Amino acid sequence: xxxxxxxxxxxxFGLWTVGNTGSDPFGxxxxxxxxxxxxxxxxxxxxxxxxxxxxxxxxxxxxxPAERDSxxxxxxxxxxxxxxVVPMATTNLFGDPIFKDGAFTxxxxxxxxxxxxxxxxxxxxGAELGAKVYVFWGGRxxxxxxxxxxxxxxxxxxxxxxxxxxEYNRSQGYGYKFALEAKPNEPRGDIYLPTTGAMLGFIETxxxxxxxxxxxxxxxxxxxxxxxxxxxxxxxxxxxxxxIDLNDxxxxxxxxxxxxxxxxxxxxxxxxxxxxxxxxxxSRHFDAHAFRTEDYEGVKDFARGCMRSYxxxxxxxxxxxxxxxxxxxxxxxxxxxxxxxxFDGEFTSEKxxxxxxxxxxxxxxxxxxxxxEKLDQLTNELLMGIR
Ligand code: GCO
Ligand code: MN
Ligand code: MN
Numbered sequence: 001x002x003x004x005x006x007x008x009x010x011x012x013f014g015l016w017t018v019g020n021t022g023s024d025p026f027g028x029x030x031x032x033x034x035x036x037x038x039x040x041x042x043x044x045x046x047x048x049x050x051x052x053x054x055x056x057x058x059x060x061x062x063x064x065p066a067e068r069d070s071x072x073x074x075x076x077x078x079x080x081x082x083x084x085v086v087p088m089a090t091t092n093l094f095g096d097p098i099f100k101d102g103a104f105t106x107x108x109x110x111x112x113x114x115x116x117x118x119x120x121x122x123x124x125x126g127a128e129l130g131a132k133v134y135v136f137w138g139g140r141x142x143x144x145x146x147x148x149x150x151x152x153x154x155x156x157x158x159x160x161x162x163x164x165x166x167e168y169n170r171s172q173g174y175g176y177k178f179a180l181e182a183k184p185n186e187p188r189g190d191i192y193l194p195t196t197g198a199m200l201g202f203i204e205t206x207x208x209x210x211x212x213x214x215x216x217x218x219x220x221x222x223x224x225x226x227x228x229x230x231x232x233x234x235x236x237x238x239x240x241x242x243x244i245d246l247n248d249x250x251x252x253x254x255x256x257x258x259x260x261x262x263x264x265x266x267x268x269x270x271x272x273x274x275x276x277x278x279x280x281x282x283s284r285h286f287d288a289h290a291f292r293t294e295d296y297e298g299v300k301d302f303a304r305g306c307m308r309s310y311x312x313x314x315x316x317x318x319x320x321x322x323x324x325x326x327x328x329x330x331x332x333x334x335x336x337x338x339x340x341x342x343f344d345g346e347f348t349s350e351k352x353x354x355x356x357x358x359x360x361x362x363x364x365x366x367x368x369x370x371x372x373e374k375l376d377q378l379t380n381e382l383l384m385g386i387r
Contacts, residue, residue, distance in 0.1 A: 003311040005047040011307045012050035012087055012283045015039050015057035018299050020289035030292050031299070036071060037078035042296065044082025046303045051079075052088040052131075052285060055122035061096055087133060087283050088179075088243060089126025091119045094139035094187065104161035105141045105154035105192060116161055120168055127174045133243050133283070134169075135215050136162070137181040142188030154192055159205060166208040179215035179242040184224040186255045195224060196231040200238055213242035217287060218271070219249035219257055222264070229271045236278055244275070246306070247288035257288045259302050261309025269383055272313035273320065284310060320382055329375045 005011050019039045021029035034042065036058050043051055058075060059068050079086070093103035093115050101107055103115035123134060141158065143149050162178070169176050180203065184194040193199050196216040203212045214235045221228040235241040248258040248268065261268045275284075290302035320326060343355050381387050 001311075001315060003308045005049070005307045005311070007049045009307075009310070010049050010087070010281075010283045011047075011310070012052055012285045013043055013048055013303060013306075014285070014287060015051060015053045017287060017289050018042055018303055019057065022290075022292040022294075024292065027292070031294070031296060034296075035074065037074040040075065040078035040082055040084055042300065043303070044078075044084055046300050047307065048084065048303065050085045050087045050283060052086065052090070052135075052283075054090050054092040055118065055125065056092040056095060058125075061092075086126070086129040086131050088135055088285065089122060089129065089131040089133075090135040090137065091115075091122050093118065094137075099140045101149075102140045102142065102154075102188075103138065104158045105138070105149070107149055112157060112161065116164060119165060123165070123168065123172070123174060123176065127172070127176070132176060133179055133215075134176040135179045135181055135243060137183065137215070138191060138193075139183070139187055141193075142185070142191035144189035151192065155202070158192065159202075162212065163207045166206065166211050169211065170208075176211075177242045178212040180212065181215040181217060181220070181245065183217065183220040183255075186223070195226065196221065196235055200235065200240060203240065213240035215243040215245055216241075217245035217247065218260075218267075219247045219255055219287075220245075222249040222251050222267075223253065223255060225252055228267060229274055232271060233274055236274070236280070241280060241282065243282055243285060244280075245285055245287035246271075246310070247286060259288055259290070259309070260286055260306040261313065262305075265383060266380070268309065269313050269316055272310060273317035276314050276317050277321075316383060319387070320379065323378070323382065323387060326375065326378050326382070329371055329378070333370060333372075333375075 015036055019034055019036075021031045021033055023029045036053070040051055059071055063071070078084075093099055098111055098114060099106070101111065104112055106112055106115070126134060138158070141154070143151075166178065169178070180193070180199045182193055182195050182199045183191050185191055193202055196214050199214050203209050203214075206212055216228065216231050216235055218228045221231050232241065232244065246260045248260055248262040248264060249256045250263055286303070286306040288302075288306065290299045294302065343351055343358075378387065
């Protein structure tokens with residue numbers, strides 16, 4: 001199989017991902033900074049479908065109107081040349097010193113309103129560029145010390161800001177879907193609403209819950225020691241999987257943002273299998289960056305690797321779904337029990353009474369082996385390439 005990316009698979013990268021210059025808290029850049037147009041061309045070369053951006057990846061925060069026009073002109077030209085689209089836009093509400101105490105949850109009302117202004121302005125630009133998803137990642141929305149900020153007020157401020165922006169979205173007729181991205185920590189000591197599950201609960205408290213979903217990220221759930229696929233399944237079940245950030249990460253480490261499929265092969269397999277089995281149709285966005293050891297050839301290897309791994313795992317998922325022995329075991333495990341069917345469906349008092357009176361052979365039921373060792377070994381052998 002060739003594993004060539006196709007537009008239907010909607011593989012996207014952020015300007016900030018392949019454009020990452022390799023600096024970290026301990027060292028400076030190792031790669032020259034590319035312009036947005038150059039990044040688009042690099043993505044075109046590796047076969048990506050789209051490019052996503054933060055306002056300031058594209059237009060520096062201090063750019064003059066003339067600089068803005070010229071950058072946008074070059075960017076649009078590169079999009080046209082390569083055929084890349086811009087499916088998602090987002091706001092940088094963490095980089096500038098004004099956001100040192102957060103954006104929508106900063107204690108200073110001026111900072112909160114500035115965050116709203118900055119977001120509306122970029123929603124305007126994103127809409128012009130064709131974006132349909134708007135991501136909110138609150139990198140600085142949190143605390144180091146809870147002496148400094150009220151967690152309850154912060155939730156209130158965040159809710160008010162999102163409600164305001166939902167109204168703005170409606171009044172402008174942009175039709176954006178908002179996607180909230182959770183992260184447990186980094187750069188703040190603790191970030192509010194630290195998991196996808198927390199975001200899903202919060203969304204129901206908003207004025208327009210239907211407009212708002214989630215953008216779960218693999219590395220973020222892994223930093224918190226959680227099972228990413230389970231979080232994505234919950235988002236899907238709630239009809240809230242509006243976007244996804246794919247990458248990789250060792251458990252319980254700082255944010256590593258590794259190439260998709262690099263580290264946790266089995267977790268990645270089950271994630272891709274879920275996305276493919278349910279028919280997820282949104283962007284498959286890689287929010288990751290190349291190792292600091294790489295030049296731009298290595299960055300292309302990184303980007304191709306993300307997409308290849310996705311496609312290989314997709315093929316493995318098809319194989320899993322067609323494997324007679326695996327499917328036989330699954331059918332056995334999940335088979336229905338005709339005797340129990342009378343208790344299925346809606347609640348009635350009669351059903352409850354009948355269930356209370358039913359005599360279960362507890363020891364016999366418990367004594368049955370489930371064959372999970374075999375099923376898991378077969379799964380691993382499939383992943384190891386011998387099935
Ligand atoms: C991170 C986040 C960001 C966001 C981005 C889009 O850990 O830095 O994942 O990369 O995804 O800001 O909103
Ligand atoms: Mn991240
Ligand atoms: Mn992300």
